[in-house]
Every structure is written in C-alpha cells, then in structure tokens.
Amino acid sequence: MSKKLLLDKIGIEGIKGFEVYRREGGYKSVEKAFKMQPNDIVEEVKKSGLRGRGGAGFPTGMKWSFLAKPEGVARYLVCNADESEPGTFKDRYLMEFIPHLLIEGMIVSSYTLGSKISYIYIRGEYDWITDILENAIEEARQNGFLGKNILDSGFDCEIYVHRGAGAYICGEETALLESLEGKRGLPRIKPPFPAVKGVWGSPTVVNNVETIAAIVPIINEGGEAYSKIGVGRSTGTKLISACGNINKPGVYEIDMTISVEEFIFSDEYCGGIPNGKRLKACIPGGSSVPILPANLLLKTAKGETRLMNYESLADGGFVTGSMMGSGGFIVLDEDQCVVRHTLTLARFYHHESCGQCSPCREGTGWMEKVFTKIENGKGEMKDIDLLWDIQRKIEGNTICPLGDAAAWPVAAAIRHFRDEFEWHVLNPEECLKRNYGLAHYADELQAPVTA
Amino acid sequence: MAEEIKKEPPANFKITIDNITIEVPPGTTILNAARMIGPEVAPPAMCYYSKLKDSGGKCRTCLVEVAAGSTADPRPMPKLVASCRTNVMDGMVVKNVTSEKTLDARKGVVEFLLINHPLDCPICDQAGECHLQDLSYEHGVVQTRYEFKRRAFVREDIGPYIQLHMTRCILCYRCVYVADQLTDNRVHGILDRGDHSDISTYISKAIENDFSGNMIDVCPVGALTDRTFRFKNRVWFLKPMDAHRDCDKCCGKVTLWNRGDEVYRVTTRKDQWGEVQNDENGKPMWICNNCRFDKKQTSDWVIEKPTSINRHSVISANHYQVKVMPHDPLDKLLNGRSPLLLMDIHEESKVNQQDVHLDELFGPATGKTFNGEPLATGHNVTDIKEGVGANTQGTDSTNPGTH
Numbered sequence: 001m002s003k004k005l006l007l008d009k010i011g012i013e014g015i016k017g018f019e020v021y022r023r024e025g026g027y028k029s030v031e032k033a034f035k036m037q038p039n040d041i042v043e044e045v046k047k048s049g050l051r052g053r054g055g056a057g058f059p060t061g062m063k064w065s066f067l068a069k070p071e072g073v074a075r076y077l078v079c080n081a082d083e084s085e086p087g088t089f090k091d092r093y094l095m096e097f098i099p100h101l102l103i104e105g106m107i108v109s110s111y112t113l114g115s116k117i118s119y120i121y122i123r124g125e126y127d128w129i130t131d132i133l134e135n136a137i138e139e140a141r142q143n144g145f146l147g148k149n150i151l152d153s154g155f156d157c158e159i160y161v162h163r164g165a166g167a168y169i170c171g172e173e174t175a176l177l178e179s180l181e182g183k184r185g186l187p188r189i190k191p192p193f194p195a196v197k198g199v200w201g202s203p204t205v206v207n208n209v210e211t212i213a214a215i216v217p218i219i220n221e222g223g224e225a226y227s228k229i230g231v232g233r234s235t236g237t238k239l240i241s242a243c244g245n246i247n248k249p250g251v252y253e254i255d256m257t258i259s260v261e262e263f264i265f266s267d268e269y270c271g272g273i274p275n276g277k278r279l280k281a282c283i284p285g286g287s288s289v290p291i292l293p294a295n296l297l298l299k300t301a302k303g304e305t306r307l308m309n310y311e312s313l314a315d316g317g318f319v320t321g322s323m324m325g326s327g328g329f330i331v332l333d334e335d336q337c338v339v340r341h342t343l344t345l346a347r348f349y350h351h352e353s354c355g356q357c358s359p360c361r362e363g364t365g366w367m368e369k370v371f372t373k374i375e376n377g378k379g380e381m382k383d384i385d386l387l388w389d390i391q392r393k394i395e396g397n398t399i400c401p402l403g404d405a406a407a408w409p410v411a412a413a414i415r416h417f418r419d420e421f422e423w424h425v426l427n428p429e430e431c432l433k434r435n436y437g438l439a440h441y442a443d444e445l446q447a448p449v450t451a
Numbered sequence: 452m453a454e455e456i457k458k459e460p461p462a463n464f465k466i467t468i469d470n471i472t473i474e475v476p477p478g479t480t481i482l483n484a485a486r487m488i489g490p491e492v493a494p495p496a497m498c499y500y501s502k503l504k505d506s507g508g509k510c511r512t513c514l515v516e517v518a519a520g521s522t523a524d525p526r527p528m529p530k531l532v533a534s535c536r537t538n539v540m541d542g543m544v545v546k547n548v549t550s551e552k553t554l555d556a557r558k559g560v561v562e563f564l565l566i567n568h569p570l571d572c573p574i575c576d577q578a579g580e581c582h583l584q585d586l587s588y589e590h591g592v593v594q595t596r597y598e599f600k601r602r603a604f605v606r607e608d609i610g611p612y613i614q615l616h617m618t619r620c621i622l623c624y625r626c627v628y629v630a631d632q633l634t635d636n637r638v639h640g641i642l643d644r645g646d647h648s649d650i651s652t653y654i655s656k657a658i659e660n661d662f663s664g665n666m667i668d669v670c671p672v673g674a675l676t677d678r679t680f681r682f683k684n685r686v687w688f689l690k691p692m693d694a695h696r697d698c699d700k701c702c703g704k705v706t707l708w709n710r711g712d713e714v715y716r717v718t719t720r721k722d723q724w725g726e727v728q729n730d731e732n733g734k735p736m737w738i739c740n741n742c743r744f745d746k747k748q749t750s751d752w753v754i755e756k757p758t759s760i761n762r763h764s765v766i767s768a769n770h771y772q773v774k775v776m777p778h779d780p781l782d783k784l785l786n787g788r789s790p791l792l793l794m795d796i797h798e799e800s801k802v803n804q805q806d807v808h809l810d811e812l813f814g815p816a817t818g819k820t821f822n823g824e825p826l827a828t829g830h831n832v833t834d835i836k837e838g839v840g841a842n843t844q845g846t847d848s849t850n851p852g853t854h
Contacts, residue, residue, distance in 0.1 A: 362563035393559030
C-alpha cells in the first residue's frame with residue numbers, strides 16, 4: 001500500500017466539517033507556514049519537486065518564483081477547479097469529500113504569494129460543490145483562519161468561489177482569468193503571462209486544485225521528505241481518476257512508483273477488466289493525451305516496464321509514449337472501437353472550441369465530420385490521410401493548447417490504430433455491425449536491438 | 452543598477468526577416484517590422500489591424516518561424532508565432548516566405564478559413580477588395596478537400612446602413628474592436644462559440660452610432676456591407692478619388708468612389724495594407740456615418756486627386772495609368788459580320804433616321820414622327836394615322852429602302 005498524503009483521512013466520518021478536520025490535524029500547515037518567510041515556503045516547494053497537477057506538469061515552485069512582485073500592486077492566487085477534461089474527476093472527489101484540505105492549501109499559498117484575495121474558479125456543473133466549498137470557507141473564517149489578521153500574523157485573506165458557466169475552454173488559465181473578470185472565456189495571447197499580467201491586470205498564479213492541496217503535506221512534512229516519495233522528477237503522490245472498462249472505477253492516490261500493469265490489474269486499484277475481457281487501449285492522462293495500445297501501454301518501446309509517473313508515461317515521446325496529463329485514466333477493453341471513441345473526443349473538442357482562432361475553430365468541426373463519415377462506413381482511404389493532415393495543421397498553430405489537445409488524440413489514434421481505420425473503410429457494412437476487436441494491439445513488441 | 456540601465460533610451464533592435472535586416476524601435480511587432488521592409492516580406496494579416504488596439508492573433512495567417520529568438524538567446528522558437536502579436540528582440544531572425552513550415556501552416560490556415568466560406572465572390576460586394584480573396588490567390592489551393600455542408604446563416608440588417616452576412620465572416624473580431632474603441636456604446640458582439648459563433652446584435656437591435664460605418668471598412672471579407680452600395684456596382688468599375696469636406700464630427704477626409712459624376716460610395720482612405728490612413732498627426736482618419744452614407748453628391752465634396760491604388764489591385768485596372776490608347780476591338784470581334792441586334796432595332800424603330808430634321812417639326816417629336824412618314828411641315832393627324840397603319844400591315848414599308 002503506497003503512501004497517502006491527500007486522501008489519507010478521507011474515510012473519517014465528518015471530515016467534511018471543520019471540527020473533525022481540525023481534530024485530525026488540519027490547518028496545522030497554516031500555523032507552521034505563518035511562522036515562515038514566504039520566500040522560504042517557495043524554496044520548500046521548489047525542494048519538494050512538486051509539479052503542476054493540472055496536466056502540463058510544470059514545477060510549481062518555479063511558477064511561484066516567476067510571480068512578478070511590483071510595489072503597491074495586488075497579487076492574486078487563482079485555483080483552477082474547472083475540471084472539464086473528459087475522464088478526469090479527481091478534483092471533484094477532493095473538493096467534495098475533504099474541502100478543508102483545499103482551503104488550507106489556499107490559505108498557505110495565498111500567504112506565500114501575498115494574495116489577499118484568492119479565487120477558486122469552479123466549473124459550473126459542480127454546483128453542489130460550490131456550496132460545500134463556501135461552507136468550508138465560512139467555517140474557516142469563523143475559526144479565524146480567513147478574514148482580517150489571520151492568527152495574529154497581520155495577514156488578511158479572503159477566498160471567493162466563482163462558478164464558471166460550463167465551458168471547457170475556461171480551464172485554460174488565461175481563458176479562466178477572462179471568465180473570472182466577467183468577459184467571454186477566450187484565451188489570451190501570451191506573453192504577457194499571468195505571472196506578470198493576470199486577473200485584473202495584476203500578477204497572478206493559477207494552480208490546479210490538487211497542486212494547492214499538495215502544498216499542505218509539503219509544509220507539514222517538509223519539501224525534502226515530500227521529494228523522497230516517488231521516482232526521479234515525479235515526486236509526491238498523484239491522484240488518478242480511473243474509469244472505463246475496469247472493475248473498480250474511482251479516484252486513487254498513487255505514489256508514482258507502481259507500474260501501469262499493476263495499476264490496472266491489482267485489486268488495490270482498478271481491479272482488472274470486467275467480464276474476462278482483454279485490455280485493448282488506454283488513455284493514461286485525460287482525453288487530450290495520446291491513446292496507447294495495450295502493448296505500448298504496459299511496456300515502453302525499449303521493452304522496459306511502464307510506470308505510472310511523468311517520465312515513464314512520456315517515454316518515447318508522442319511516437320510510442322503518452323503523457324501523465326491530468327490523471328484521467330480511461331481504459332478500453334477489446335469490445336471498444338477506437339474510431340468511435342476518437343469520434344466522441346473529436347465531437348467534444350468541436351463543441352468546446354471557443355472559435356477565437358481559425359485552425360481550431362474550423363479544423364475541429366472538420367475532423368468530427370470526417371470521423372462521422374468513417375464511423376458510418378462511408379469513409380475512403382484518403383479520409384485517413386486527410387485527418388492526419390488536418391490535425392497536423394491545427395497542432396501548434398493555435399493560441400491556446402486546446403488546438404493541441406484536439407489534435408493529439410486524433411494523431412495517436414491514427415498512428416497506433418491505422419489498421420482499425422482502414423478496416424472501417426474496407427468493410428463499410430461489417431463495421432456497422434461489429435467492432436474490429438483486439439487484433440494485434442496486445443501482441444508482444446520486439447524490443448529494438450541496441451548496438 | 453538594473454533600473455539605471457532600464458532608464459536609458461532604448462537602442463534600436465536589429466531584426467532579420469527573410470534575410471533582410473532592419474533596425475526597429477523596441478516594442479515593434481514582427482509584422483510591423485516586416486511591413487517596414489515592404490510588402491514582399493510582410494506576412495498577410497486578416498484579423499490584425501494596426502489602428503485597433505488588441506486586435507490580432509486570431510486568424511493565424513501571419514504565423515512566422517523564428518529561427519533565432521535574439522542575440523542573447525539564439526535558440527529558435529519551438530512553435531510558429533503570430534507575427535502580429537510578437538515583439539521583436541535584438542538579433543531576432545525570422546523566416547516568413549523563406550520557411551517551408553510557415554508556408555505549409557499558412558496554406559492550412561487558408562484552407563481552414565475557406566471551408567465554411569461560401570465563395571460567393573461573383574455576387575459579393577467585397578470582391579476586388581477582399582483580403583480573403585487575395586489571401587486565397589496567394590496561398591490557397593485550387594481545390595477544396597472539404598466535402599460537407601458549409602455552415603450558413605440568415606442575412607441580417609443591423610441598422611439602416613449595414614448588412615451582416617454572417618456566412619462570409621471569418622471571425623476576425625475587428626468590427627467588435629471598432630465598436631469598442633470608436634463608438635461610445637457597443638451593441639453587437641460574438642454570440643455562441645466555436646464554428647457556430649455568430650456576430651450579431653442581441654435580438655436584432657439596430658446599430659445606430661455615428662461611427663458604426665467604419666465596421667464596413669475594417670471587415671476583411673464581405674460580411675459587413677454598405678446597404679446604400681449593395682449590388683450597385685463592382686468596385687473595379689468605380690474610380691476612387693480623394694476628397695474632403697468640412698465635417699464637425701469627423702476629419703471629413705474620404706475616398707469617393709465615382710462612376711461618371713455619380714458618387715456610388717464613400718469610404719475611409721486606405722493605405723497599402725488595407726487599413727485606414729493616418730492624418731499628419733498620426734491619428735487614424737475614421738469617418739462618420741453622415742459623410743459616409745448621406746453625402747452622395749459630387750457637389751458635397753472638394754475633390755483633391757485620384758486615389759493611388761496599388762497597381763496589383765484589380766481596382767487599378769484601366770484607371771489613370773493608360774499610356775497607349777486601346778484599339779477598338781469591335782471589328783475583330785465581329786469578324787466581318789455586320790452588327791445585328793442593336794443596329795437592327797434602331798433601323799426598325801427608325802429613331803435614327805437621318806433624314807428626319809427635328810428642326811422642321813411642328814411640335815415635339817414622338818415615336819410616331821419616325822414611323823415611315825416623310826416629314827413635311829404642317830402634316831395633319833390623318834397622315835400620322837395612315838403611317839401607323841402602314842407600319843402594322845407589313846414590314847416592307849419600314850425598310851429604309853422605301854424612302
């Protein structure tokens with residue numbers, strides 16, 4: 001059983017409330033942090049090696065140290081709780097069942113960054129969680145952890161929960177800031193980065209819910225101790241929301257030392273695939289990251305066992321690897337059709353494209369139409385090449401990463417499952433009745449001979 | 452120490468675009484630096500409009516490759532950057548038309564912009580001065596790979612002067628910036644999102660503002676057209692002339708688009724990038740709706756000179772630059788045939804009879820006057836009646852030979 005830092009107290013009855021949370025050692029990190037200098041806390045976070053849990057995996061300590069600190073200008077901390085990536089629901093779990101952990105992390109982070117007004121931007125669909133968070137904030141305020149002069153430190157802090165209106169794009173940090181300001185949620189053109197010019201034109205740090213929650217154990221146990229958990233540059237613990245064809249879907253906290261195989265098949269985690277089916281493919285980090293066939297998922301192209309951490313999942317780049325992403329682990333068994341699955345994602349990105357820049361606005365819709373054509377048995381061989389060309393022209397040419405997020409799943413599906421696409425084209429009637437099945441996607445790969 | 456360095460007047464930055472080096476002040480964008488060099492290296496821009504703050508970055512046609520970030524950090528930038536929103540650094544090396552990557556991406560962007568565009572240029576008022584048309588000629592492909600239904604919208608009149616044809620829109624947001632920055636109250640904007648985004652006033656509100664007409668000028672395509680000019684003429688038949696009048700609302704300096712003596716439309720004066728020109732104080736010469744829509748008499752204006760139009764533009768075709776008189780192509784076209792249609796009609800109606808001397812007529816000439824009657828002074832009513840009768844009975848009598 002791996003070490004748990006975030007969800008260790010999740011089973012305790014009443015942990016949602018302030019009383020129990022405090023009794024179990026909650027808000028200790030606030031007391032500890034307020035005795036430290038903000039710069040020391042940043043150093044501590046840097047030492048911990050904590051990487052952003054929202055998807056990109058950027059080192060949090062670095063991000064914090066980039067924050068511009070001009071005299072007389074307010075700074076802001078914004079918590080990104082607009083968790084809209086298909087397959088990702090770890091933040092919901094955290095906020096719903098242990099909301100004070102997030103509030104505690106928010107207070108410590110706000111103190112570190114000097115943010116007197118901090119925001120939690122939560123996706124509109126999580127409306128019941130808004131109440132839970134506001135409740136927690138109110139409890140924290142009544143107990144002196146928020147408001148004026150917290151714990152006689154002279155530091156004032158308020159946290160506001162802001163509900164989005166249900167747009168995926170508002171999870172992109174600059175679109176989130178626009179939306180927070182009350183405008184259309186369109187990504188801003190960077191530079192300037194939020195660390196220089198963020199919300200209300202002031203320096204801003206935007207962090208994921210899990211990242212902010214992870215600040216609490218870092219302060220409590222020290223950055224050094226935190227960095228010892230995990231492997232290499234993947235330190236600490238990571239929440240994985242597992243879903244799809246598995247026996248035990250849910251949110252798991254892992255310490256990034258276990259293998260993908262263990263994660264899927266051990267009873268402690270996903271518990272294997274139901275009905276005796278075989279594993280066909282998996283998206284390891286939320287819908288935007290490349291899909292991998294079973295053989296490349298369990299072993300890297302070099303023949304090493306693939307581990308559940310940032311480096312190992314990304315081993316082989318996009319050619320034979322994937323990404324840790326936000327930790328939305330989607331498992332597909334042999335009965336799933338990759339074409340249909342990718343169509344679903346293409347439809348999602350078409351629907352969620354903000355329409356600001358042309359490649360993503362026009363390209364996502366086009367890809368969805370071509371996918372629909374192939375899925376309905378009307379595809380031609382040239383359509384597969386067309387899809388490849390469209391995604392290639394979207395990727396990297398857009399303002400925000402949504403364009404890349406729309407292009408990568410398509411690219412990976414064609415790269416690894418081209419046979420299945422071609423089978424759809426060559427068997428236009430059969431593909432409406434049955435799926436391609438597992439085929440060779442779980443076959444042992446020949447490890448390349450190294451000289 | 453660091454602050455002292457900052458306070459010094461910044462030296463010019465050296466930037467190399469397509470192997471041409473130029474010095475520009477810091478804070479210049481790559482696109483503007485390229486425009487300083489000339490149109491050969493300037494990337495196309497569909498959404499960027501230098502006179503509108505915050506515009507640009509959206510259409511992605513101006514993407515360029517940065518081969519070296521700066522002298523201090525000569526690493527290339529990993530992605531293509533939008534040149535309209537990226538500032539130059541000292542020692543930056545940019546590749547525009549010399550970069551395969553750029554041209555490939557640009558071709559992709561043009562294709563994306565065109566897949567939902569109706570391509571109704573033959574009936575579009577913008578044809579001839581449409582930036583999307585120019586862009587497609589230069590960077591597009593001959594055939595589309597898009598085989599699905601294009602999105603379409605219903606045409607909408609937004610106010611008495613402007614028609615919105617959303618189907619043609621490429622969502623550059625320029626008109627939104629015009630409304631934000633030139634008028635005191637923006638009543639239109641983007642509704643919905645993605646490829647079904649719609650520029651509209653909410654619930655068909657009319658745009659009534661003194662400067663709303665400038666939205667038409669900034670629109671790079673035919674999405675916003677002048678209702679007073681709709682289907683009146685093609686721009687390449689019109690002769691643009693710089694003109695001015697005293698206006699208490701705007702600068703009053705405009706381009707008149709005439710055919711003969713008739714003013715077909717009035718627009719702002721545009722520079723070589725299709726943007727409104729600046730006056731001598733560097734202020735953009737936007738014009739008010741009064742000048743644009745209500746002053747359609749040549750007598751309202753003081754005409755200065757013919758507007759100089761880029762000779763590559765279709766608008767300049769056959770205007771002002773004729774050095775040799777063109778020969779009359781009619782003989783060659785008819786190829787020895789005698790002209791039929793028009794001439795015959797004239798013969799039929801006898802309107803052109805040269806032997807009818809109008810000065811000999813008693814009263815005003817009518818159609819009947821020419822109907823085969825040898826004209827003498829004081830002919831009576833019955834003569835004319837008989838003439839009509841003769842005409843209806845047979846065509847022989849109408850033959851000029853009978854005279």
